[in-house]
Amino acid sequence: MIGIWAESQRQHQRQQEARARTLAQEERERERLQRAQERELARQDRERRAAYRQAREAEARRRTEELEARVAALEGLLAAGCRAPAFTTAALGRSEELAPFDPGHLGTPVPVPDAGRYGFGSRAQYERDVQAARAAEDQRLRQLAAYRQQYDQWAAATLAEIRGYNAGLGELVAALRGGDADAVVEYFSAALYASDAWPDDFPHQVTAAYDPAARQLVLDWELPGSGVVPAVKSVRYMPTADEERETARPAGQCRALYRDVLAQCVLLAVRELFAADEFGALESVALNGFVDDHDPATGRRKQIVLASVTVSRAAFARLHLAQVSAVECLTEALGGLLSARPDQLAAVRPGRQPGDVGRGVVSHGGGDDPDLFEMDPIEFEALVAELFRARGMHAVMTQRSNDGGVDVEAMDPDPISGGRIIVQVKRYRKTVPPTAVRDLYGTVQAAGANKGVLVTTSGFGPGSYAFANGKPLTLVSGEELVELLGRHGLRGRLGGGAGARTTPAAAGRPEPEPAGEHNVLGMSWAGRVALDVCALVCRGGRVLSDDHFVFYNNPRTPDGSVRSVEPSPADKAAIRVAFEALPADADRLVLVAAIDPAVNPEADLSEFTDASIRLSDGSGAELGRLEVSDGRPGETALVLGSFRKRSGGDWDFVIGGRGYAGGLESLVQEYGIEVA
Incomplete structure (x- = not known):
């Protein structure tokens, strides 16, 4: 018995030791595992910090490279301009070759049903399908x-219109050969405006006159x-x-x-003036x-x-x-004047x-830009048509009656992205309503056009942009219109004083910054x-305004x-x-996400998983993470x-989760944004 008891005690002791070893x-x-997890978190944190630092350093290098490239472009302005082709009257001519007729889907006949695919007893259905196909073919x-x-x-x-324009060009050439002062001024002004030598952000304003006796252009x-x-x-980038x-x-x-840039200009x-002189009209140029x-x-x-210089053709040649060296060439070789302190x-x-x-x-540019608000409606439509022609398209104004809501028809000859374009022009002072955008879409569909463009002197609200998103529609606001006109040598301004062509932001007025701290x-x-x-x-459930x-x-x-900002x-x-x-009457900030139809037109939110919102303070320090629900198939x-x-x-965060199959358009309608 003692032996059995001793053996039992030994087994019990061994079991306790085994349990202790297991627990240990x-x-x-x-x-x-905890140390490994801590090391992994530390590694991930180091990688995040390293990636963040590398991104900030790369951004700093990018900005520096942009600055260096800008300076290099300024230093090489004259050399690059000399490589640009000379302006000629041939460049003003317009080709009479038009885009061929493209019937699109209307060029495909409606197929006739195959009788062999209909089983026994389906004769009546076959006859009905044949009649329907014939009716559809007649409609096509x-x-x-x-x-x-x-x-x-x-x-x-x-x-x-092209032949009339080219005939007028022939008259211009004849006038240039005859030394007509008006023709000379218009032609050489166009040469300066149309030159590819000037950067896009350089000004284009000229006042010129021609002295036929001296054959001198003064400008x-x-x-x-x-x-x-x-x-x-x-x-x-300073990481500390x-x-x-x-x-x-x-x-x-x-x-x-800056002095070098002025001399180069x-x-x-x-x-540019001497190179464009095909007819020997210029013996000298006096330029201020x-x-x-x-x-x-x-x-x-x-x-x-x-800066000022008077130079003869022979001396310039x-x-x-x-x-x-531009400064030495202007001041010494040509005897011109250049400000010592132009800055x-x-x-x-x-x-x-x-x-x-x-x-x-004759003056071009500057303060003589017409006010688009005060322009005659027909002249305004003609200006928009001219803008499309300046962009390399064929554009004509429609008749004033029975135009079906079409002001200008354009044909883009590009074989890939081109086609027939329907243009509507709205000379408004208030925001264009979304109904106008919807009406344009209906017109585009009814006309079988490839694209619709709505041009206005005012602007569009979020409802209009939401409806146009993903559709063959382009919305051109007044500010964008003025910018496009200036880019293509046309003139126009939106009210204001003479020559007013910039928006307050473009004129340098800073955007208002909200007071107090912010979060990202x-x-x-x-x-x-x-x-x-x-x-x-x-x-509540309504947005304060568009x-x-x-x-x-x-x-x-x-x-x-x-405001939207660049993500980390x-x-x-x-x-x-x-x-x-936030406004005093606001009690809710709603965050939404929608499929980008320009990138993933066929996608839904089934791939939207493991989502979260990282809440940070103004310094970038993370304050916490807010989990949000995953997306579901069929929702956009x-x-x-x-x-x-x-x-x-x-402010407390409340998780959402409601999905919409109709995309951003149907979602914002729930919050009072007018789309249709």
């Missing part, structure tokens, strides 16, 4: 004939302001402060580069280069001459422009000016689906309290919010969640 081993394993033939008639009318009108030509030279030399630090370009370097303008700025002495705006608007004495010629002074809502998700992340500032819907065509609210490397989209600066828009204002003034 499990504890060691837990500690090992009628539509094809109508479409062909429209094309023939358009082609005849276009061809007549005032606008030069770029000192802001054309980047004030920043380089950008460097987590900010980009800019190194200023020395003032002496800015001045020297003067020489290049003279080169000016900037349109405020006179430092009076504070009033005026044309300040910073002896130069090898691509190899010269301080120190003027030089102008040479002969257009007004000294005595007659035939960084959005991330798994899956390769491309999404637009948007925000609605609401009271302007309080922040999305791709409205990146900020009027007060700037909510860890996120795919981001929205910045100053909760304390989703309410991610909403921040709701509580009675104490705090």
Whole structure:
């Protein structure tokens, strides 16, 4: 018995020791896993920090490279301009070759049902299908004939317009050969405007006159302001402060580069004029280069001459422009004048000016731009048609009656992206309603056109952009129209004083910044689906106004309290919010996501998984993560969640999850955005 008891005690002891060893081993394993997890989290944190730093450093390098490329382009302006082809009268001619008739889907006959596919006893169904096919074919033939008639009318009108234009060009050539002063001024003004040598952001304003006796063209030509030279030399990311630090370009370097740019512009303008002279109209050129700025002495705006030169054709022909030092060439070889301190608007004495010629002074650009609001409606439509022609398309105005809601018809000859374009023109002062966009879409479908364009002097609301998203529609606001006109040598402004052509933002007025602190809502998700992340500032379930819907065509609210921003490397989209600066009557900020139809037109939200919102403070420090629901098949828009204002003034996040099969358009309708 004692032996049995002793053996039992030994077994019990061994079991306790085994359990202790197991517990110790499990504890060691837990500690090992915990250490491994901590090392993994630390590694991931290091990788995130490294990736963030690399991204910020890459952005700083990109900005520096852009600055260096800008300076290199300014330094090589004259050499690049000399490689540009010379302007000729042949460049003004328009081809009489029109895009051939393309019936599109109307060119395919309706197939007749195959009797062999109908079984026994299906004779009646076969007869019905045959009759339906014949009716559809008759309708196709009628539509094809109508479409062909429209094309023939358009082609005849276009061809007549082109031939009339080319005939006028022939008259211009004859006038140039005869030394007509008006023709000479118009032709060489066009040569300066049409040249490919000028950067897009350089000004285009000229006043010119021609002296037939001396065969001299006298002109005032606008030069770029000192802001054309980047004030920043380089950008460097400082990781300790987590900010980009800019190194200023020395003032002496800015001045020297600006003087060089002015000299290059003067020489290049003279080169463009002599190179375009096919008829020996120019024996010499007298050019005054000016900037349109405020006179430092009076504070009033005026044309300040910073460079002036008078040069003969023979003297200019002896130069090898691509190899010269522009400043020395202008001031020494040609005896011209160049301001020693152009950045301080120190003027030089102008040479002969257009007004000294005595007659035939013509100005282009600057303050004589017509007000689009006051323009005759037919002239406005003609200007829009001319814009389409300037973009390489064939465009004609429609008849005033029975135009079916079409103001201009254009034909884009591009074999891939081209086709028939329906253009509607709305000279409005208020926002164009979404119903006008929907009506245009109906017109495009009824006419069988490839695309519809709505041009207005005002603007569009989010409802219009939401409806046009994913459809063959382009919306051109007034500001975009003025920019396009200027880019193609046409003139127009939106009210205001003479020559007003820029928006307040373009004129340098800063956007309002919300007061107080802000947060950044960084959005991330798994899956390769491309999404637009948007925000609605609401009271209850209704958005405060169309302007309080922040999305791709409205990146900020009027007060700037909510705005889209560039995401960090860890996120795919981001929205910045100053909760304390939201409107007093707002009690909800709703976040939504929708499929981007331009990138994934056939996708749904089934690939929208593992999504979260990373809440950060103004310094970028993460405050927490907010989980949101996954997407579901068949849905193309989703309410991610909403921040709701509580009675104490705090904002709590409430997860969403409601999906919409109709995309962003149907979602925003629920919140009061007018789409249809």
